[in-house]
Amino acid sequence: MTKMLKQAVDGILTEAEAEELYGAFDQIGNIIILRVPDSLLSKRKIIGEVLLDKVKTAKSVYYQSSPVEGDYRIRKLELLAGDDKTETEYKEHGCRFKVDVEKAFFSPRLSTERERIAEIVEDGETIINMFGGVGMFSIVAAKKKKCHVYNIDINPDAARLCSENILLNKLKGTVESIEGDASRVIEEKLHDVGDRILMLLPERSDEFLESAIKAAKKKAVIHYYCHTHAEKKDQVSSLASQHFLSVVSIKSEILGAKIVRPVGPRFYQAVVDAAISK
Numbered sequence: 180m181t182k183m184l185k186q187a188v189d190g191i192l193t194e195a196e197a198e199e200l201y202g203a204f205d206q207i208g209n210i211i212i213l214r215v216p217d218s219l220l221s222k223r224k225i226i227g228e229v230l231l232d233k234v235k236t237a238k239s240v241y242y243q244s245s246p247v248e249g250d251y252r253i254r255k256l257e258l259l260a261g262d263d264k265t266e267t268e269y270k271e272h273g274c275r276f277k278v279d280v281e282k283a284f285f286s287p288r289l290s291t292e293r294e295r296i297a298e299i300v301e302d303g304e305t306i307i308n309m310f311g312g313v314g315m316f317s318i319v320a321a322k323k324k325k326c327h328v329y330n331i332d333i334n335p336d337a338a339r340l341c342s343e344n345i346l347l348n349k350l351k352g353t354v355e356s357i358e359g360d361a362s363r364v365i366e367e368k369l370h371d372v373g374d375r376i377l378m379l380l381p382e383r384s385d386e387f388l389e390s391a392i393k394a395a396k397k398k399a400v401i402h403y404y405c406h407t408h409a410e411k412k413d414q415v416s417s418l419a420s421q422h423f424l425s426v427v428s429i430k431s432e433i434l435g436a437k438i439v440r441p442v443g444p445r446f447y448q449a450v451v452d453a454a455i456s457k
């Protein structure tokens with residue numbers, strides 16, 4: 180993709196400028212999203228137009244004008260070229276997803292992590308996906324293994340798209356979309372039911388850890404996502420694990436920990452897989 184991006188902007192940007200666009204480009208279905216560096220902001224419109232022309236599968240090009248932010252973890256977009264349509268269909272691991280790149284969180288960069296989780300899930304499990312978004316992790320897992328998944332999200336658009344994605348993937352009755360605050364939903368109806376709890380809201384995992392424990396069966400696995408500062412990459416797993424052990428209130432065994440993706444200089448999104456016993 181990067182090579183294609185560089186070829187597309189050849190003649191408009193210098194090589195150094197094209198280099199700056201590296202890693203700042205996602206294609207989701209027929210939508211391209213660019214995070215243009217400040218130095219190239221004045222050229223964003225022309226970059227958008229050229230990309231739309233060169234990338235035959237693209238119908239819209241947007242500039243991401245804010246970071247992913249707020250409770251719903253969404254971003255602001257500015258149309259650079261093509262149709263002003265933020266909904267598209269995205270295919271991954273044999274599943275189809277309706278996503279809205281403006282109204283609900285979605286990242287193609289979590290694809291490897293979704294596959295990893297689906298591999299670990301065992302047939303017969305009940306999974307609670309506390310911050311499930313449009314259902315990506317839930318649906319990929321449920322397509323691969325015979326499991327039941329509660330996909331909770333506080334954003335009504337994410338919950339609506341998840342309901343549509345459940346039907347698109349013929350998983351009615353297997354994945355359930357629940358709109359609401361994860362801690363409230365767990366408090367009201369999901370005590371002691373989860374074999375596996377997913378906590379993909381790395382900024383606020385500590386705040387929700389007690390709810391995750393409440394949702395878990397006597398023995399369960401929690402996938403705890405967090406952000407970790409580290410001078411060196413190889414320190415991340417142990418720093419994230421130490422942090423988890425310092426905040427968890429019950430007996431836990433670390434099964435593994437790893438970097439999910441870099442999110443800034445010396446700053447990583449990490450996941451800790453922990454077996455808990457209550």
Ligand SMILES: C[S@@+](CC[C@H](N)C(=O)[O-])C[C@H]1O[C@@H](n2cnc3c(N)ncnc32)[C@H](O)[C@@H]1O
Nearest residue numbers: 250251284310311312315332333334360361379
């Ligand atoms: C980082 S996104 C992850 C979404 C999804 N797991 C995925 O990978 O596509 C976090 C999600 O948590 C949701 N969220 C934020 N606060 C929440 C809460 N208190 N209860 C339930 N969902 C919440 C946001 O709306 C957002 O969709």
